[in-house]
Each structure stands twice: as structure tokens, then as C-alpha cells.
Amino acid sequence: MNHQPLLEVRNLKVEIPTRKGTLIALEDVSFSLKTGEILGVVGESGAGKSMVGNSIIGLLGKPAHITHGEILLEGKRIDNLSDDEMEKIRGKSIGAIFQDPLTSLNPLFTIGDQLIETIRIHSNLSEKEARERAIRLLEATGVPAADKRMDNYPHQFSGGMRQRVVIALALSADPKLIIADEPTTALDVSVQAQIIELLKKLCEENGTAVILVTHDMGVIAETADRVAVMYAGRLAEIGPVEEMIHDAEHPYTIGLMGSIPKIGDEQDRLSQIPGAMPHLTEVPSGCAFHPRCPLAEERCIRERPGLQPCGNKLVACWKAGRQNKRMQFPQEPFTIRAPEDMPR
């Protein structure tokens, strides 16, 4: 049996040269992904979530670049490919879905033309066969009257419908992996759940693995098989979703998970972690989370913890396995105001 992971990210480091010096945007990021698995990547804004996805698809915006580590897809390195070679991998083996569907769609061409072209680049189907496949894909993504909508331009679709088209486009070459970066953030709240549900269903049916970048813990809880928590460009903790939600070990994960509202939960408060994530220009020594951590001790200030196994998870905390779960953030928890208290 083939036990080779679909994707392996090993000790990835991404640096960004700036006028004020070099920023380390990602440091020592390692994880792997199995075929068909959904990995949620979470963390506060600026933690480096998008950098991880963009490094994998070779779309790190300049001047950011990989300075250490490697990325392997089915055992073959893809981090050192030329732009042309990477272009072939994108679309064929790795599909991408971004926050704004218009990033992926060309406003000057009908969606039918765009789907047919992508299908034909990555297969040897005839024009007619590619058209049939495009229609089937649109139907599978829930676009009504798919046959007729093939002749429409992107601006003739609503935001939710456009994102369905992008999902069809991302799936059109039958990729092994899809990077979905905040795929529903720009959409109406009422369609967000439908789109996530659709993505999950189609990827399950096709055996496609997904890296789902989001700040929405609710989406993660519903969708992901495993979760990677990022903090200041590093992995804080990674493990199976259930354990990450109910049995997190890293104080930062415990704080993040405290912010998932639970239906039927008596408490009407969400815990919030005091302080803010550091900017990349001023990442603290040792464990980057130490200034906000109620458990921090001398060693945490001096030495950076690497990822260590703890149960089924990997945790970057010197105190992992030592009753972290009883920890509480010392501040008054953030209180959700009832709608009648909201300023009008």
C-alpha cells in the first residue's frame, strides 16, 4: 500500500526583504496531508495562513520568497520549479479558490469559454466533450440552467454563484489538492454555509484534499479533518479537529477554541485572548506567544519550542502535557452584547 503523503511541507521558511530589514513571514512550518484530507489553517490576521497556501501554489507575491525547506507533492519537489513548470501544476494538480471569485475569473470571457479552456489545457478532450464536462461541473456545483449560463459573463452572476463557478473551475482538471483561501469571507452570510458544504461534498466525492484557510472556527469545526493553528508565522499546534476543539494543548489554541460559540451552551460569553499578535518586525524571543500566555515561564522567554508529539497532536509549547487545559486567561472575558444593547 502507498503510504506516501499527498503533500509534505518540510521546515518551510519564507522571508520578505523590506527597507527596514528582512521579515521572517514563515519559520519552520512542517506538516503533511493525505489524499482526500481537509486541513483547516487558522490563526489571527497576519499569522501567515495565506503565505502557507501561496507558497504551495507558487504564488508568493514578490518580494516574499522561500529561503529554506521544501514542498513535495506526491514525493516530488515543487518549491524549486520554474514559473512555466509551476503553471502546469497549478490547475492540473493543485486548484485554487480565493476570497474574491473575480480573482479567478476573467471578466472578458464567458464562463463557458473559461471552463472549456481550462479543461482542454489539462486533458485531451475535444471541444464538444470539454463543453459537456463543463456543463456537468456547473450542474454539480449547483448552478441552475447550467447549459444556458455557460454563455454568461462573470458579472452576470451573483457573488455566491460566481464562487460556485470558481469551484467548478478549480475542480475542472480533477486536481489532487485544492487550496481554498477564505473562500466564503466575501460572500453573503446566507450563502457561506452552502458554499462550504458544496466544497466539502465535491472534494469528498472526488477524493480531493483541501487546505482551507479561514479565520472562522465554526467553519473549521464543521469541515476540517485536521487543524493547523498558526501564530506569528509558525505552527503552534496541529492535530485532529475533535482533539483540537475539545482537548487543545497550546494556550493559544485553547484561547482560539474558546471563541467558537456553541449552540445550546449556557454561557453567553466568548473568551478572548488579551493582547494582540506581534507584527513580524517584532516577534518576541523564545515562544512568540509568551507575552500573552498565562503559563509563560523563564524558558518560554529564552528558548523557542519546536513541535512535539502530545497525544495525536503536535504542539509547540514547553508546557504541553502539563495540565495546560486548566489554564484560564486572566482578564474579564469579552461579553457579547444582546442585540437590544447594540448602539443604534
Ligand SMILES: Nc1ncnc2c1ncn2[C@@H]1O[C@H](COP(=O)(O)OP(=O)(O)OP(=O)(O)O)[C@@H](O)[C@H]1O
Ligand atoms: N510584500 C510584503 N511586505 C511586507 N510584509 C508582508 C508582505 N506580504 C505579506 N506580508 C506580511 O506577512 C504576514 C503574513 O501574511 P498572510 O497574508 O499570510 O497572513 P494571514 O494569516 O493570511 O492574514 P489574513 O487573515 O489577514 O489574510 C503579514 O504580517 C503581512 O503583513
